[in-house]
Structures are given as C-alpha cells and as structure tokens.
Amino acid sequence: MVGRGSRGPRGGGVPLFWRVCLINGAVFTAGTAVLAASPATVSAPVLATEAIVLAVGLGVMLLANGALLRATLAPLDRLRHLMEGVDLLRPGQRLPDLGYGAVSDLISSFNAMLARLEAERSSSSALALAAQEGERHRVAQELHDEVGQGLTAVLLGLQRVAARVPADVRCEVQLVQETARASLDEVRQVARRLRPGVLDDLGLVSALTSLVTEHARLTDADVCRRFSSNLPDLGAQAELVVYRVAQEALTNVARHAAADRVCVELMQTPRGDAVLLRITDNGRGVGGRPEGAGMRGMRERAMLVEGSLTVTPHQEGGTELQLFVPVPGRRDDA
Template sequence: MRQGARLEAGRGLPLFWRVCLVNGAVLTVGTAVLAASPATVSTPVLAREALVLAVGLTVILVANGLLLRALLGPLDRLRRLMEDVDLLRPGQRLPEQGSGPAAELITSFNAMLERLEAERAASSGQALAAQEAERRRVAQELHDEVGQSLTAVLLGLRRVADRAPADLQQEVLLVQETARASLDEVRQVVRRLRPGVLDDLGLVSALTSLVTEHARLTGADVCRRLSPDLPPLGPDAELVVYRVAQEALTNVARHAAAGRVCVDLTPTFAGDAVQLRVVDDGRGPGDSHEGAGIRGMRERAMLVAATLTVGPHQEGGTELRLLVPVPRTEERR
C-alpha cells in the first residue's frame, strides 16, 4: 500500500518532457544572461567576442550536463542492478531518493523485486515441501517393501546355508553377503532420503550421524563442533540446516578432493541466529559458476530467511556459511 501511494504521489511529467524543460530552461537562462551582458558581436566576429561566446557556450553545456546527470543518473544504477540481480540473493535494492521519473522507476523496480522474491520463496517452498513428501514416501516404501524383502531373503539363505552340502555352502554364504550388502545400501538410501534421526533425536544427533557417515565413505579426516545448546529453530529450519550440510558434504566428496573437512554448528554471540559452517582443504571453488547444488541450497535458505555464502577459505579450500535467524516466540507457536 505504501509503495503504491508513493508511486501515485510521484507521478508527473514524462521523462521526455522533463528533459525538454531542463534543456529549455538552461538555454533560456543562457540567452537571458548573454542578452543582459554588455557583450556584442561584430561582423566579422572579433577574437575577444568569440572567446566570450565560447565561455558562454561552455557554461551552458556544463550546466545542462550536470542537470541531466542528476535527472538520468539513477537510471544507470538501475540498469546495473537489473543486470546483476539474482532472486536467490534477496535484499538487492536501490535507495529511493529524490523525485521524478527515475525515482519512480526505481520505486517500481524495488516493489517488483519484493513481489518476485515473495513469489519465488512461496513457489520454492511448495516445490521443496512436495519434494520432501516424495522423499518420505519413497523412503517408507524402500524400508517397508525392499528392506523387508531383503531381510526375508537373508533369513532364507541362512536356512539354506545350514542344510546345504559342504561344497555349496561357500557359494550360499557369498550370496548371503551380497544380500546383506544390498540391505545396508537400501538402509543408507533411506537415511539420505529421510533422516529419521532428525525427527527422533534432533539436529545435533542428525548432523553427527551425517558427518560420521561422510568420514566412513570418503576416508577424509573430519572434525566437528556441534553445540548442544542451540536456540530452538523449528522443524523447517532444522531440515534446511540438515539438507544444506548434506549437500555441502556431497559437493566436498564429489568435487573438492579434500583430505580434511570441518563442520561447525554454533549459535551467534547475540543468540539471535545459528551458524552452520563447512570448511574443506580441497581445490577451492575457483572461477566456476554455481551449480545446481549450491542454487538448491540458496532456495532452501530463502525459505527460512537464512543467508548462505560460499567462497574460498583463507587457508585454501572452500568455506560455506549458513546463518539461520532464530524465529521469534510467536512465530514458533
């Protein structure tokens, strides 16, 4: 409502007519000054008269340029912002100063960004909620159907191995180990799809399990500092923190070639936010563009008004920071 009121109140002459009025005013003032001055023009023009005319023309052009710069300068800033704006980095705005068409255009563009960011956050929230629901369904089916079927196969193979001849027992045991490995893989996929420990034991336990699993699978040296005294974030924010940490460790395993990874989860000094920090000693981000994984993390961060930064670490490698604000008491209810 306030944005619309400012736009309605600021509507005036079109930009074309404002430029014409500025040029007309400068030329009128310049003509009046020359007419009131004692300067005269002879035929042919004398050198002294030509100098006076040149000075007068220079003053008129400089005054005209300064006025047009003040009028049209904000348009250049708006163009640069339009070229660089990214809805996954919310909060990019231009200051709404002055009046006139340029100020009106900046106000309209800022209002459009607010609307697009809100719509993007809403649509991303719906898509990610549907994704989590589908993950939960697939995880449940894998656990209930595939997992139970493989468990039954293992029990059957155990009975067969007990009754099989000595020359076949080794082959049956080999098949039994293959089935057991497949069951472990199914359970691992289920944990990735829907971390039950997050629902049952909380965020710190879920991240501990995630970091331990990463160390087991990659062989990397992993350090962690997970504060047990975290302010309450709510289930949505906790899921965002977990998924961002999961994606960050996946990127480290795939791209970083790191030998050491550190994961920190601590409250800020003021206690109004929680910070997740993932640092590796790998090859670093370099000049590569952000991939789908990082953009997916930015979309998740938008859902809880969190701030995500990814860049090179001062000692080499890559550093990821996720700053999640603690919801107010009335928001948690």
C-alpha cells in the same frame, strides 16, 4: 516487505520529458540572459576574439546542461545495472528511492516488483521443496518396508539353505548371502539419506553427527565437528533446512573439493538471534566457477526460513560455507 498495493506512483511530479525540456530551457535561457547583459557584441564578420567568447559560452552551457542531466538521469543508470545483475536467490537488492518525479516513481515500482517476485519465488520454492521432501519420505518408506523387508527375507532363506546344502555349494550360497546383505545395507543407507529418521527421533545434533561420521567413513577425510550443546529450538522445518544444506555441502566437498580435512560447526551467534552452520575444507576452493544446481538449491532452502547463506574462499585455503538461520521469536527487526 513491499506488498502489491503498498506504494503506487506518487503522481504530482514533473514527467521526465518535461524535466529534460525545463533543464535545457533553463540553461539556454541563462546563457542568453548572460550574453544579453554583457557588453560583448558580435560583428559581421565575426572577429576571432568574439568567436572565442561565443565558444566559451557555448561550452559552459553544454557542461552545465550535461551536469544537470547526469544528476537527473543517474538513477536510471543505477536501475539498469541492478536489472542486469538481480538474482532472486539473493533477496533484499533494492535501489534507494530518493526524490520525486518520474524516475523516483520508476524506482519505487521496480523495488515493489522485486519484492513481489521474491515473495512469489519463495512461495513456489516452498511448495516445490515440500513436495520433494514428501516424495523422499514416501520413497524412503517404500525402500524400508518393501525392498528392505524383501532382502531380509532373502537373507533368512539363504541362511536356511546354507545349512542344508552340500559343503561344495555352501561357499557359493554364502557369497550370495554376503551380496544380499551388502545390498540391504546400501538400501538402508539410501533410505537414511532420503529421509533422516535420526533427525525426527534424536534431533539436529545427532543427525549431523551421523552425517559427519558417514562422510568421514566414505571419504577417509579428517573430519572435525564442533556442535554447541545448548542450541535453541529452531523448529522442524528450519532443522531440516540445516541438515539438507550440510548434506549438500558435504556431498560437494566429496565430489569436487578433493579435501582431506573438513570441519563442521553448529553454534548460536553471540547475539542469540540466530544459529550458524559453518563448514570449512582445505580443498580446491570455489575458483570463480558458476554456481551449480546444488548451490542454488541450498540458497532456496535458506530463503524458506529467512536465513542467509554465503560461500567464500577460506582464509587458510579451500572453501567456507556459512548458513545463518534466525531463531523464532528472537529476531531483531529494529
């Protein structure tokens, strides 16, 4: 990664203004020398054949001048295209820094600026997502401890009341009991979505299994899962990223894809340097729609662990999401 002070302007190169002047001067000097050395003369008035020779000479000089200027200024055009399409959520976009001079210095400065922006974006995203996870954990804890325990007390009280009330009122009390029990189940589900305790207690595979099972129950979709049994240790942060990406992806499938078949896979790559999460469905597909907040959030999470995320149309219809998360200590930087 290019740091703030890793590379400054090289200096010593010819400024762009003088390079253009030198190119133009060289072309016109060469043209003048050719005309001076040639046996051609110019009459007064100019003859038709002489006018043709002058026009051809002028055309050759203009073409040579244009070709040289195009070669000199082409990197600026590539720089403009990159500036128009750069996306900090897709890191690594750089221009090749070739040659010397003002244009090369400009490209080098732009690449260094992109590296700084990507580092700052990653740092700020990490802080924001850490704060978000902390707030989710706090809310989940309060839902479990305060709201959950309150509803449990209500259920126990209703159970005692139901045993003492007349038979004609007991049905209504039992109906309230069922409503309170359903509310308690919903509170527990919300708490699990906010902070998956199974991830901390039983690990990533168990957490994803629970997530996939819940998706199948809520959507009635045919869900398959293929989880490798010998996954390497990714660390707590990377496992949370994988879980959150899978959670958001399944939420998008339920909301937008109208899919009746979903497959979730988690495996180690053949080289063993990364873990791959792949989620495919047979729904509507991406269809060229712009990325929403959920997709950009997944990309930000992937960047936190130096992973890469792609969403493409699946070969059999629908959408395919792939998240590659590098294994700590096994990344090949060569």
